[in-house]
Amino acid sequence: MLIWLRRLLIGSPLPSSRAMHERLTKILALPVFASDAISSVAYATEEILLGLVILGTTVITDTAITLYIALAIVGLLVIVATSYRQTIFAYPGGGGSYIVAKDNLGMYPGLVAGASIMIDYVLTVAVSISSGVAAILSFIPQYQPYTVWIAVGAVAFIALANLRGMRESGTLFALPTYTFVATALILVGIGIYKMLTTGFTVPPPPASAVPPPVHMGASGALFLFIVLRAFASGCSAMTGTEAISDGVPAFRPPESKNAAATLVAMAILLGIVFLGTAFLAWKAQVIPMSQTAEGYQTVFSQIASALVGRSWFYYLFQGATAGILLLAANTSFADFPRLGSIMARDRFLPRQLYNVGDRLVFSNGIILLALIASGLIIVFHGVVNSLIPLYAIGVFLSFTLSQAGMARRLAKRKEQGWRVRVAISSLGATITAIVALVQAITKFTEGAWIVLVLIPAFVYFFSKIHTHYIELGNQLRLTPEDKFTHISNIVLVLTPSLHRGVLPALEYAKGLSPDVRAIHIETDPIDTNLMEQRWERWGGGLPLIILESQYRTLVGPLLEYLAEVKKEKPNAVVTVVIPEFVPAKWWHKLLHNQSGLLLKFVLLFQRNIVTVNVRYYVSG
């Protein structure tokens, strides 16, 4: 029954030989690996505007500062994408920042990159699912009390889709991703066309719905700080950029070429939609709304309303936005287990994460990610917005380490055209390092400090795990001194009384060793006499040893006798055979002494003792 349910949800097992067939085409890889990055254009422009509006609305409407920030971010995106394109060709086996940093900068930079990106993946799942569910529930408010459980259900759904396998989850997720890209491109197109012809403006929201101008007319250092923070917020558009380079081996051959093409497509789509939105927001004088204000609309929704009204197209676009926000989590589900398996192979994580499940995916990593993310959603009651500042910093830290690693690698190898390439990667590393620093400083009090605590903690655990595996490996390695030695066995059969349930255990034991002894712990001498008589007849000639029990317990006398046996034959292994009933109905178990279980537990702490249960099946 369980197996049937498993098949229904996850599908039949796939043989190892099907691995190639499960690879992704470019068309399917884009939704799998790029939905995180692409989805971020749904909120990146708004993040910039919200960062700036505390300077007063005129900053947004009267200056092109939003567009400049967007241009800077897209410039950064071009550099980072170019740099990662180099990584894809250098690491066709999958070149996440962990591998690149570890390979070229050393173990600890690698672990820092791994920790950063893992934290990022977990937070992405929790945040994107929660905000996707919140977006959908704003249309059906009567279900809002169940937000947490709907979000956990969504996590479970995406996890299940991923457990079914890479290719099937790609198919499932292609529709919303491409719908979002298409509708967003059409909206941007319509907007630019209108802007060039009739022009259009977005009606400003009521003043009460706009965040208050806390630092109106700020200048100098404070102005710079606020602009930098807005830039740092807008950089959330870039999260997820590294996903493709992590997942190169999931592509159809030629892997690197296909992955690089997908990366370029992603960067272009992302860049166009992001710049287009920023341009329209500036020109149409969009003023962002407080997310807590009544009748809250996203910036993108304000633009879309102004362009196409509340038409079916508007709702299609909004639906696709919610969909891709939910699917951003899918990128993490594709990459986290892969990174986990790589780090497990390198012995920095439990080796269970290295195993490939029977649908050819890293099942344990998928389950682990789903559990941690669900835990976060439950602990934060589905209100995970406060987690957003936490993860950009990890992303940029891993960008920096990855590009610094590439720069070093390219500088060492000195292949054709290496100077330009080193320059690109170095520039990328420098700028992303600055962004990471800006994030850490401007968002420190908002929670960035948590990440700065968590990363070293993770690195510590990784290295502890590593030490354990290495030491264990050394301890287990067979050396020429190791020899296969003969061990003598003494077999003791616990014989509380003599009946058909015990006979199989005695018969079984007799075959195991020349030294088999039946042990009877006496609680009532009258029973013992009776037993000795019956032993003559059915005891199979085995010696019956009676142990007295002054306190009516079994454990004490047995342990004492075991100590005697140890003295008698110090090198022997003692096998304790425990006859066990298997009753026909589960509740019958409650009607029998569980002293076998207790003894088994006690013997667990004794060395050179092996316990064996021999079962007797009761019929009816």
Place this chain on the structure above:
Amino acid sequence: MLIWLRRLLIGSPLPSSRAMHERLTKILALPVFASDAISSVAYATEEILLGLVILGTTVITDTAITLYIALAIVGLLVIVATSYRQTIFAYPGGGGSYIVAKDNLGMYPGLVAGASIMIDYVLTVAVSISSGVAAILSFIPQYQPYTVWIAVGAVAFIALANLRGMRESGTLFALPTYTFVATALILVGIGIYKMLTTGFTVPPPPASAVPPPVHMGASGALFLFIVLRAFASGCSAMTGTEAISDGVPAFRPPESKNAAATLVAMAILLGIVFLGTAFLAWKAQVIPMSQTAEGYQTVFSQIASALVGRSWFYYLFQGATAGILLLAANTSFADFPRLGSIMARDRFLPRQLYNVGDRLVFSNGIILLALIASGLIIVFHGVVNSLIPLYAIGVFLSFTLSQAGMARRLAKRKEQGWRVRVAISSLGATITAIVALVQAITKFTEGAWIVLVLIPAFVYFFSKIHTHYIELGNQLRLTPEDKFTHISNIVLVLTPSLHRGVLPALEYAKGLSPDVRAIHIETDPIDTNLMEQRWERWGGGLPLIILESQYRTLVGPLLEYLAEVKKEKPNAVVTVVIPEFVPAKWWHKLLHNQSGLLLKFVLLFQRNIVTVNVRYYVSG
């Protein structure tokens, strides 16, 4: 550590030879077995008054009806006690109503009696502990939010005292019982002296605190019904009367004589205090208060206040009352495990209840009672007053069955003076039957129906358990056809790889059988080649069998191979040896595949397969 804690709480184990020494003297037996019965005088008079007051307060003050009811109850007590005295001599091995009814009336009457009395014991613990705790907390109201947990703590405390042993719990509980008896006798003495000399009255409580006269001036059938119900309520004074006859074997020899003397002492003390209170309540014109009224005082407290004021003696008496209410539970703890062991011996209850623990008490019964009673307290949030109507009916049902059984027994044996004795027991049986009927009718809607459902349910379970044991016994009995046969063993050692952790398992297995095979389930062919080379050197000459695993799982290939082996040697037992790591630190366990556990679980459902873990201890 655990063992040390156990010793501290429960004491060192006692050898079987100490059993006699642990027996109770009469002085200690009275608190152990009679605190339930004696404690009931603390509320029996009040129960009668509360039953009558709905006829109007003049019924209480102007007529002697309270005294008449009390006289009727004491008369009943004399008959029942005389009848039970006969039982004690007839059943020196302990003659609870279960035994007497089963012996003389048959299995089902016995089971009904057993069920009734067990329900009574459980309810007594829950009710008396809850009301004792409530009485104490009325002095320290700031702890009232923790009522439930304090009550559960009190249950645990009494259970622990009983786990320490009968004699020690007797010593512990003697003080409050005798204090209560002494102070109550003194109060009654002072009261009667005053009544005969100066006379005294108890000032009536404010009219708002008195239960409203719902049926003022009722007459005929309604009047009779109300008086009968008051009588039925007052009969709660008799609960616990059977405890001594249940516990005869716990007395020092001569057991029956000592037990009979204790029973008589109990009946006399109970009768004097009960009649005295009823007399004083009538003469001093005590009007009972609603238990929910502000400034609520018990009837006993009203009398005591009027006699000795709020002196130290008053508080001593009140404290002792609370104490004996708590201790009433102790009677159940003394008797429930004993009854449980007798019914387990007769195979109507799980045999675990038959075991004597290492302090010479029926530990499992004590623990079971504590768990059920705590459960009731928690489920009812410590407000268990609503359970009170439930248990008197069970008590009187068991009285009836027990005395009917005695009557039948005496009538059969026709020993000297049997006519009088049969008459006493028959009279007792008839009257208690009527009382049970009155209880069932007058308290049906208050919850008595629950007991009328529970008793048959219990009887059903008892007989199901009985059937299981009997059938199992028949199935397990060795017959002349049973022979000790030789079984051939095939030993399979699961060998995921070849290292020091696996070697002990291989060495151990080699000694067990001439047919030992190492099983390697192949997940990666490269590993297999390497392993085969190493096998030459360290494999001890055992055959290495490689099983291919298309889906990278272990379970499928192993089960297939086991099926093959079964075909090869249908009568052999297959032993599957699973090498197991025991890491030095607990969290290291998380770093290793638990596939051994999974395989063990799967093999649990296969017949003729024995699984063995051979442990390898990792150091450091």
